[in-house]
Amino acid sequence: MSGKPGSPPATVEASTAFVGVDHRPEGTRFGVVAEADAVGLELVHPGTLETRRLSCVRDHDDPLVWRVEAEGDFRGWRYSYAVDRDGRVLSGIVDPWAELIRDDQGYLCADRTPVAPRPVLESPTDAVIYELHVRDFTRHHSSGLPWNERGTYPGLWHRGSVLEGSELPTGLDHLLDLGINVVQLMPVHAFAMPYDARYEWGYMPLFFNAPMDTYASSVDVEAPVRELKEAVSALHEAGLRVTLDVVYNHTAEFWPDRLRSLMALAPREYFRFKDDGTPWDGSACGNEFRSESVHGRRFIIESIAHWVTHYGVDGFRFDLMGLIDAETMDAVVREVRAIDESILIYGEPWTGGETPIEVNDKGTQRSRGWAVFNDEIRDALRGEVFEIEDPAFAISGAKVDELKKGIRGSVGTFADAPGESLNYVEAHDNHTLADRLVIAAAGASETERMHMARLAFLSIAVSQGVMFMHCGQEFARSKQGEDNSYNLGDEINNIDWAQKGRAFRHFLYHRGAVRMRREHPMFRLRTRDEAERAVRFFDEELAIMVPPGVVAFELTDVTGHDAWNRAAVLLNGSGERAELGLPAGRWWCATRDGEFPRDGQGVEWKRGTIALRPHSGAVLYEKRG
Secondary structure: OOOOOOOOOOOOOOOOOOOEEEEEOOEEEEEEEOOOOEEEEEEEOOOOOOEEEEEOEEOOOOOOEEEEEEEOOOOOOEEEEEEEEOOEEEEEEOOOOOOEEEOOEEEOOOOOOOOOOOOOOOOHHHOEEEEEOHHHHHOOHHHOOOHHHOOOHHHHHOOOOEOOOOOOEOHHHHHHHHOOOEEEEOOOEEEOOOOOOOOOOOOOEEEEEEEOHHHOOOOOOOHHHHHHHHHHHHHHHOOOEEEEEEOOOOOOOEOOOEOOOHHHHOHHHHEOEOOOOOEOOOOOOOOOEOOOOHHHHHHHHHHHHHHHHHHOOOEEEEOOHHHOOHHHHHHHHHHHHHHOOOOEEEEOOOOOOOOOOOOOOOOOOOOOOOEEEOHHHHHHHHOOOOOOOOOOHHHHOOOHHHHHHHHOOOOOOOOOOHHHEEEOOOOOOOOOHHHHHHHHOOOOOHHHHHHHHHHHHHHHHOOOOEEEEEOOHHHOOOOOOOOOOOOOHHHHHOOOOHHHHHOHHHHHHHHHHHHHHHHOHHHOOOOHHHHHHHEEEHHHHOOOOOOOOEEEEEEEOOOOOOOEEEEEEEEEOOOOOEEEEOOOOOEEEEEEOOEOOOOOOOEEEOOOEEEEOOOEEEEEEEEOO
16 A cells, blocks of 8 residues: 555544454454545454454444444454555454454454452552563573473463572562562563564564463463463562553554554554655654544553553553653553552653654653653763763762762652652663673773672662662673664573572672662652652761762651661762761661671661772661660
């Protein structure tokens, strides 16, 4: 199909016409959005290849919606649409609302697997989010999982696995030992594999309401749906919440020739086009989704509700959220919070290129119910992403002022409350922290780089906001220097659990920092007022001299619920030993010089000063009462 799509056709301001699939044993109702002169539905039995062809009718109230009902039980049948538009016919179009995809074909599914209730999460700031990729997490032989579960949905809930030749937990038991409480799954909605027929991260989406079939361990047709539900349920039972990385900003379709679903059905309604008839490409992936249209907005809202309702999903990370208009995000928040107030909504407040809409960037989220990734604290700790020689606090003690803003939850810059700031120093994009330090701190020894990484992680752990970490960060994961490995396969991306053994002290430090944060409410304050009252910097508010390259602050428990009355946090990013005076009081030391005590017990600190090694931090505390 070719041609230049003009402005979107006339439609209603809001649509209540049925869209999607309503399967029942006695019959199935179908509804689809299509810019068409005629729409047909084809149903094919996968075994006998018996075929039924039905003509859809246009909805009376919404001219973009076409509907039809098929009598009989079609569970397990393959189905697709055909669209007649401008004298040309496109056939084999997959329903965007399809709940089951096998081999890039839509199937009717009636799975009713139950999902255990979600664990309690009282505030977004209580979350410690751990990002992982289903395949990468357990695919490597070192995971110790049975071969048929490696890299699959069942691999996510397997218990008792250990690193080969050791007693070190891997997989789910590793997560529980680490102490995180939220698992973020990189895309599991069905996606294309345009670069590697066996491996992709999942950021070229095709079908948003169906789980990726290649992660299923079983070949039976409904296995992807059942197994992902079982995974979410098992993680809930283990005390972990589950958020999904969703990519509603674009699809893997390309105008005008590679059309598969949304772009084949209603290109002008679902995508943003320029006046010359070519798609806008703010995603840098070929197109951008038109979230502000009636049916574009409806699709995102209903898709999100589908994952919450049917899979028990506890939150969503929006890829390139800058391309999703703020009104749609408002509607998403209203929809999910009506189901459960504690569901997390957060995303990337940027785009991948030029877009015609007002970008949903940092600051737009103020008091609207969603959070954004804080690239300011990330860059303060590790340096600008695309400037590898940019100085950073963890490497040189630079960017002190930027780090201080992040420590207060960025409530003085772009956030109305700490829960709007997602604090991180490593994610799937760009170099891992370990690889970044090899380049940016080229003259440092491996031991020095490990201390830099621990300092960066401690800085995130003691900062107000939502804590986020990347899979393997806790044992200095490397991707062999690759900064964008979305299509580089298992060799680069799979987790080699032997690295946990090689960097076990590094893991213990990360575990200690996570546990300290989760045990003490003073690190997880919820309001701007609390953050501003609780955090007092030595040099700015307490008149205590601080050496160059050092950030030091007193954190007071304003919640009244912490076992600590206050804490003194000292972070030395410089390459020099630093000595600081302490506020008056009786202090105990929780961590110092890159180590947490294995028994978790603090040691009384009887001096009024403390010395910090280069690239290290310390946390002291005053007991309540």
